[in-house]
Amino acid sequence: MALPSLSRHLTYGTRRVMSTAVSNVTTRTTLKDFSFIPNLFSESEQKILISSSLQKLDSAERREFRRRRKEYFKQRSTDDASSSHLNDLFLPDNFYSFEEGHYDGVIRNYREMHVSSWPEEYPEMPSLLDRLKSVHPDEPTQTHILHLASDGEILPHIDNLQASGSWILGVSLGSSRILRIENVDDPTDVHELMLPSGSVYLQRDSTRYSYKHSILKGGTDPETSGQRLSIMIRNLFRG
Numbered sequence: 001m002a003l004p005s006l007s008r009h010l011t012y013g014t015r016r017v018m019s020t021a022v023s024n025v026t027t028r029t030t031l032k033d034f035s036f037i038p039n040l041f042s043e044s045e046q047k048i049l050i051s052s053s054l055q056k057l058d059s060a061e062r063r064e065f066r067r068r069r070k071e072y073f074k075q076r077s078t079d080d081a082s083s084s085h086l087n088d089l090f091l092p093d094n095f096y097s098f099e100e101g102h103y104d105g106v107i108r109n110y111r112e113m114h115v116s117s118w119p120e121e122y123p124e125m126p127s128l129l130d131r132l133k134s135v136h137p138d139e140p141t142q143t144h145i146l147h148l149a150s151d152g153e154i155l156p157h158i159d160n161l162q163a164s165g166s167w168i169l170g171v172s173l174g175s176s177r178i179l180r181i182e183n184v185d186d187p188t189d190v191h192e193l194m195l196p197s198g199s200v201y202l203q204r205d206s207t208r209y210s211y212k213h214s215i216l217k218g219g220t221d222p223e224t225s226g227q228r229l230s231i232m233i234r235n236l237f238r239g
Protein backbone atom coordinates (compact mmCIF):
# COMPACT_ATOMS: atom_id res chain seq x y z
CA MET A 1 0.00 0.00 0.00
CA ALA A 2 1.57 3.27 -1.08
CA LEU A 3 1.50 6.26 1.21
CA PRO A 4 1.50 9.83 -0.05
CA SER A 5 5.25 10.27 0.23
CA LEU A 6 5.17 14.02 -0.44
CA SER A 7 3.32 14.61 2.81
CA ARG A 8 6.23 13.20 4.77
CA HIS A 9 9.00 15.04 2.98
CA LEU A 10 9.94 18.66 2.72
CA THR A 11 12.77 19.14 0.31
CA TYR A 12 14.55 17.20 -2.35
CA GLY A 13 17.52 17.73 -4.58
CA THR A 14 20.02 16.13 -6.86
CA ARG A 15 20.25 12.41 -7.49
CA ARG A 16 23.44 10.42 -6.92
CA VAL A 17 24.27 6.82 -7.60
CA MET A 18 26.40 4.80 -5.23
CA SER A 19 29.89 4.71 -6.65
CA THR A 20 31.35 1.23 -7.14
CA ALA A 21 34.26 2.35 -4.90
CA VAL A 22 32.16 1.70 -1.80
CA SER A 23 35.25 0.84 0.24
CA ASN A 24 35.79 4.60 0.68
CA VAL A 25 32.54 4.89 2.59
CA THR A 26 32.90 4.61 6.31
CA THR A 27 30.74 2.96 8.94
CA ARG A 28 31.73 5.68 11.46
CA THR A 29 30.77 9.30 11.69
CA THR A 30 31.37 12.19 14.04
CA LEU A 31 28.11 13.89 13.07
CA LYS A 32 26.46 15.63 16.02
CA ASP A 33 23.06 14.35 17.18
CA PHE A 34 23.55 11.14 15.27
CA SER A 35 24.08 7.59 16.56
CA PHE A 36 25.00 4.51 14.60
CA ILE A 37 25.16 0.87 15.69
CA PRO A 38 26.56 -1.28 12.87
CA ASN A 39 25.37 -4.66 14.20
CA LEU A 40 22.44 -4.44 16.58
CA PHE A 41 20.77 -7.54 15.10
CA SER A 42 22.30 -10.97 14.39
CA GLU A 43 21.76 -12.67 11.04
CA SER A 44 18.99 -14.92 12.38
CA GLU A 45 17.28 -11.89 13.91
CA GLN A 46 17.57 -9.99 10.63
CA LYS A 47 15.81 -12.88 8.89
CA ILE A 48 12.89 -12.60 11.28
CA LEU A 49 12.71 -8.81 10.79
CA ILE A 50 12.83 -9.18 6.99
CA SER A 51 10.34 -12.05 6.77
CA SER A 52 7.89 -10.36 9.04
CA SER A 53 8.14 -7.02 7.18
CA LEU A 54 7.77 -8.69 3.78
CA GLN A 55 4.71 -10.56 5.01
CA LYS A 56 3.12 -7.29 6.13
CA LEU A 57 3.82 -5.58 2.82
CA ASP A 58 2.78 -8.61 0.76
CA SER A 59 -0.56 -8.90 2.50
CA ALA A 60 -1.51 -5.41 1.30
CA GLU A 61 -0.70 -6.11 -2.35
CA ARG A 62 -3.01 -6.93 -5.25
CA ARG A 63 -4.12 -10.57 -5.61
CA GLU A 64 -2.22 -10.92 -8.89
CA PHE A 65 1.13 -10.40 -7.13
CA ARG A 66 0.18 -12.70 -4.24
CA ARG A 67 -0.68 -15.45 -6.76
CA ARG A 68 2.57 -14.91 -8.65
CA ARG A 69 4.60 -15.29 -5.44
CA LYS A 70 2.68 -18.43 -4.42
CA GLU A 71 3.55 -20.05 -7.75
CA TYR A 72 7.18 -19.07 -7.32
CA PHE A 73 7.38 -20.60 -3.84
CA LYS A 74 5.76 -23.82 -5.07
CA GLN A 75 8.56 -24.22 -7.58
CA ARG A 76 11.35 -23.27 -5.22
CA SER A 77 12.75 -26.21 -3.27
CA THR A 78 12.72 -24.32 0.04
CA ASP A 79 11.25 -21.12 1.36
CA ASP A 80 12.40 -21.86 4.89
CA ALA A 81 13.71 -18.56 6.26
CA SER A 82 15.95 -20.26 8.82
CA SER A 83 18.01 -22.11 6.19
CA SER A 84 18.27 -19.51 3.41
CA HIS A 85 20.76 -16.70 2.86
CA LEU A 86 19.52 -13.28 3.92
CA ASN A 87 19.12 -12.00 0.36
CA ASP A 88 17.21 -15.15 -0.68
CA LEU A 89 14.32 -13.92 1.42
CA PHE A 90 13.66 -11.33 -1.28
CA LEU A 91 12.09 -12.52 -4.53
CA PRO A 92 13.19 -10.97 -7.83
CA ASP A 93 11.95 -7.38 -8.27
CA ASN A 94 9.12 -8.31 -10.66
CA PHE A 95 7.33 -10.30 -7.93
CA TYR A 96 6.54 -7.10 -6.04
CA SER A 97 4.42 -4.15 -7.10
CA PHE A 98 6.99 -1.41 -6.52
CA GLU A 99 5.77 2.15 -6.97
CA GLU A 100 7.81 4.19 -9.43
CA GLY A 101 7.17 7.35 -7.46
CA HIS A 102 5.84 10.59 -8.79
CA TYR A 103 8.02 12.90 -10.87
CA ASP A 104 8.42 15.32 -7.96
CA GLY A 105 8.44 12.66 -5.21
CA VAL A 106 11.40 11.71 -3.08
CA ILE A 107 11.30 7.92 -3.20
CA ARG A 108 11.76 5.86 -6.36
CA ASN A 109 10.81 2.20 -6.86
CA TYR A 110 9.50 1.25 -3.48
CA ARG A 111 6.68 -0.21 -1.39
CA GLU A 112 5.81 1.08 2.06
CA MET A 113 3.20 0.94 4.76
CA HIS A 114 2.51 2.07 8.30
CA VAL A 115 2.63 -0.74 10.84
CA SER A 116 0.87 -1.02 14.17
CA SER A 117 0.99 -4.81 14.60
CA TRP A 118 3.22 -7.64 13.37
CA PRO A 119 2.32 -11.10 12.00
CA GLU A 120 1.66 -13.68 14.74
CA GLU A 121 3.93 -16.13 12.91
CA TYR A 122 6.88 -14.16 14.26
CA PRO A 123 6.40 -14.02 18.05
CA GLU A 124 9.99 -12.77 18.45
CA MET A 125 9.17 -9.42 16.81
CA PRO A 126 8.08 -7.47 19.91
CA SER A 127 11.22 -8.37 21.85
CA LEU A 128 13.47 -7.60 18.85
CA LEU A 129 11.87 -4.18 18.43
CA ASP A 130 12.06 -3.60 22.19
CA ARG A 131 15.83 -3.63 21.79
CA LEU A 132 15.54 -0.37 19.86
CA LYS A 133 14.34 1.32 23.02
CA SER A 134 17.92 1.28 24.25
CA VAL A 135 18.81 3.44 21.23
CA HIS A 136 15.98 5.97 21.05
CA PRO A 137 14.34 8.18 23.71
CA ASP A 138 11.43 6.64 25.61
CA GLU A 139 8.50 8.33 23.83
CA PRO A 140 5.36 7.33 21.88
CA THR A 141 6.31 6.33 18.35
CA GLN A 142 4.98 5.54 14.89
CA THR A 143 6.49 2.81 12.69
CA HIS A 144 6.60 2.31 8.97
CA ILE A 145 8.37 -0.14 6.70
CA LEU A 146 9.96 0.84 3.43
CA HIS A 147 11.06 -1.68 0.79
CA LEU A 148 13.36 -0.41 -1.98
CA ALA A 149 13.66 -2.33 -5.26
CA SER A 150 17.18 -3.17 -6.49
CA ASP A 151 17.15 0.14 -8.36
CA GLY A 152 15.21 2.00 -5.67
CA GLU A 153 16.52 5.18 -4.07
CA ILE A 154 15.56 8.01 -1.75
CA LEU A 155 16.46 11.51 -2.87
CA PRO A 156 17.73 14.18 -0.43
CA HIS A 157 14.98 15.49 1.83
CA ILE A 158 14.05 16.61 5.31
CA ASP A 159 11.05 14.78 6.77
CA ASN A 160 7.94 16.93 6.99
CA LEU A 161 8.28 18.94 10.22
CA GLN A 162 4.65 18.38 11.26
CA ALA A 163 4.39 14.70 10.32
CA SER A 164 6.70 13.49 13.09
CA GLY A 165 8.82 14.64 16.02
CA SER A 166 12.47 15.39 16.67
CA TRP A 167 14.07 12.02 15.91
CA ILE A 168 14.07 9.33 13.24
CA LEU A 169 15.44 5.83 13.74
CA GLY A 170 16.15 3.47 10.84
CA VAL A 171 16.84 -0.28 10.94
CA SER A 172 18.56 -1.36 7.71
CA LEU A 173 17.96 -4.86 6.32
CA GLY A 174 18.99 -6.69 3.16
CA SER A 175 21.30 -5.02 0.67
CA SER A 176 23.75 -2.43 2.05
CA ARG A 177 23.22 1.16 0.95
CA ILE A 178 24.87 4.51 1.59
CA LEU A 179 23.10 7.04 3.79
CA ARG A 180 24.11 10.56 2.75
CA ILE A 181 23.51 13.44 5.13
CA GLU A 182 24.09 17.00 3.94
CA ASN A 183 23.81 20.30 5.79
CA VAL A 184 21.16 22.51 4.17
CA ASP A 185 23.22 25.66 4.84
CA ASP A 186 26.69 24.34 4.10
CA PRO A 187 27.15 22.15 1.00
CA THR A 188 30.64 21.16 2.19
CA ASP A 189 29.26 19.57 5.36
CA VAL A 190 28.41 16.16 3.92
CA HIS A 191 28.57 12.75 5.60
CA GLU A 192 28.27 9.36 3.93
CA LEU A 193 27.78 6.20 5.91
CA MET A 194 27.49 2.60 4.73
CA LEU A 195 24.44 0.92 6.25
CA PRO A 196 24.92 -2.85 6.47
CA SER A 197 22.03 -5.20 7.18
CA GLY A 198 21.32 -5.35 10.90
CA SER A 199 22.55 -1.81 11.55
CA VAL A 200 20.57 0.97 13.21
CA TYR A 201 20.92 4.73 12.93
CA LEU A 202 19.27 7.55 14.84
CA GLN A 203 19.16 11.15 13.63
CA ARG A 204 17.83 13.68 16.09
CA ASP A 205 17.51 17.43 16.70
CA SER A 206 20.11 19.29 14.58
CA THR A 207 20.66 16.33 12.23
CA ARG A 208 16.91 15.80 11.86
CA TYR A 209 16.11 19.48 11.14
CA SER A 210 19.22 21.00 9.52
CA TYR A 211 20.42 18.19 7.28
CA LYS A 212 18.86 16.51 4.26
CA HIS A 213 19.17 12.73 4.16
CA SER A 214 19.12 10.37 1.20
CA ILE A 215 19.66 6.68 0.45
CA LEU A 216 21.78 6.30 -2.66
CA LYS A 217 21.03 3.89 -5.47
CA GLY A 218 22.76 0.52 -5.08
CA GLY A 219 26.08 -0.35 -6.64
CA THR A 220 27.03 -3.26 -8.87
CA ASP A 221 28.60 -5.64 -6.36
CA PRO A 222 26.50 -8.38 -4.67
CA GLU A 223 26.59 -6.58 -1.29
CA THR A 224 24.92 -3.41 -2.53
CA SER A 225 22.96 -4.32 -5.66
CA GLY A 226 19.91 -6.01 -4.14
CA GLN A 227 16.72 -4.92 -2.43
CA ARG A 228 16.73 -3.11 0.91
CA LEU A 229 14.16 -2.91 3.67
CA SER A 230 14.08 -0.37 6.44
CA ILE A 231 11.97 -0.27 9.56
CA MET A 232 11.56 3.43 10.35
CA ILE A 233 10.52 4.55 13.83
CA ARG A 234 9.74 8.18 14.63
CA ASN A 235 8.51 9.98 17.71
CA LEU A 236 5.23 11.86 17.35
CA PHE A 237 4.92 15.56 16.54
CA ARG A 238 3.92 17.46 19.69
CA GLY A 239 2.81 20.72 18.06
Ligand SMILES: O=C(O)CCC(=O)C(=O)O
Binding pocket: 008, 146, 154, 159, 170, 213, 214, 215, 230, 232
Ligand atom coordinates in the same frame (compact mmCIF):
# COMPACT_ATOMS: atom_id res chain seq x y z
O1 LIG B 1 15.20 3.98 4.61
C1 LIG B 1 15.83 4.82 5.26
O2 LIG B 1 16.82 4.53 5.96
C2 LIG B 1 15.43 6.28 5.17
C3 LIG B 1 13.96 6.47 4.93
C4 LIG B 1 13.58 7.90 4.71
O3 LIG B 1 14.36 8.71 4.28
C5 LIG B 1 12.23 8.33 5.02
O4 LIG B 1 11.36 7.49 5.33
O5 LIG B 1 12.00 9.56 5.03
